[in-house]
Amino acid sequence: IAGITQAPTSQILAAGRRMTLRCTQDMRHNAMYWYRQDLGLGLRLIHYSNTAGTTGKGEVPDGYSVSRANTDDFPLTLASAVPSQTSVYFCASIEKTERSYEQYFGPGTRLTVT
Amino acid sequence: TQLLEQSPQFLSIQEGENLTVYCNSSSVFSSLQWYRQEPGEGPVLLVTVVTGGEVKKLKRLTFQFGDARKDSSLHITAAQPGDTGLYLCAGAPGWSNSGYALNFGKGTSLLVTP
Numbered sequence: 001i002a003g004i005t006q007a008p009t010s011q012i013l014a015a016g017r018r019m020t021l022r023c024t025q026d027m028r029h030n031a032m033y034w035y036r037q038d039l040g041l042g043l044r045l046i047h048y049s050n051t052a053g054t055t056g057k058g059e060v061p062d063g064y065s066v067s068r069a070n071t072d073d074f075p076l077t078l079a080s081a082v083p084s085q086t087s088v089y090f091c092a093s094i095e096k097t098e099r100s101y102e103q104y105f106g107p108g109t110r111l112t113v114t
Numbered sequence: 115t116q117l118l119e120q121s122p123q124f125l126s127i128q129e130g131e132n133l134t135v136y137c138n139s140s141s142v143f144s145s146l147q148w149y150r151q152e153p154g155e156g157p158v159l160l161v162t163v164v165t166g167g168e169v170k171k172l173k174r175l176t177f178q179f180g181d182a183r184k185d186s187s188l189h190i191t192a193a194q195p196g197d198t199g200l201y202l203c204a205g206a207p208g209w210s211n212s213g214y215a216l217n218f219g220k221g222t223s224l225l226v227t228p
Contacts, residue, residue: 004156031214042220043157043202050214058215090156094214099164100145100206101214105156 002026004106006091012112013081021076021109023091031094032074033058033103034066036087043090049074081113117141118205120219127193128227135188135222137203144206146179146186147216151200193226200224 007022025032034046045058049068063085065077078085091106119138127133137146145164149157161170163179163186170177174197176189190197200223204216 033215040220043218045215048215092156096214097162100147100162102147102159102162103149103157103204103216104159105149107156108154 004091004093004104006089006106006109008109009107010110010112012114013078015081015083015113017081019078019081019111021078021089021091021111023074023076023106024072025074025091025093025104025106026072027093027095027104028071029093029095029104030071032068033092033094034064034074034076035090035092036060037090037108038087046076046089081111083113085111086113087111118203118217118219120201120203120222122222123220124223124225126225126227129194130192131226133190133193133224135190135201135224136185137187137219138185139205139217140184141205141207142183143217144183146183146206147204148177148186148188149202149204151202151221152198157200157202190224193224195226195228198224198226 004025030051033048035043037043044060047066049055052071055066089109092103094101121136147162148160151157161177166181166183168179174191178187200221202221203219
């Protein structure tokens, strides 16, 4: 079972370029999330999708867009990258359990915008 | 956003010592989760606690949910170098505008030296 895969693993990107971070899950979870993780700031929610065909804005959505055409894929696009978007990006999904709901993370994409 | 404060932020101890990490909030959560993140990887779920006062043990790790479901602690007995990592607590506030998105603390970075 692969769980959540992300691509690329890392990327160096020139400012102003467009970039799409890919995320695929094979667990058939309805809800998916994109976070960025920065030193001293922790994990911050960028965008989310509660089910295929719907998306919403998280805590830090500016400069990012997402789409959710199907259950498995949840790409994150930076339309015109800026240096402040240098970060580690994690895709995640949630499984609703009997007692609670639990989040599963991908391995992350390390992005450097120069 | 319901804030989760973790303490201490950094902890460096020697193998065999005991330690406790705290996760506090002024808000009530329906459940609370602990994750461990190793360098270059995504967070991995360790445990979920749901009931106020609940205690769960995972080998040398003991997790407790506060009676009021606002705080939690993680106690490690006889720490080993393999326990090194970033420990994150995450509160589940229940359904909100961002679905079931969790609220994460900023983490406790633990280093256990031989």
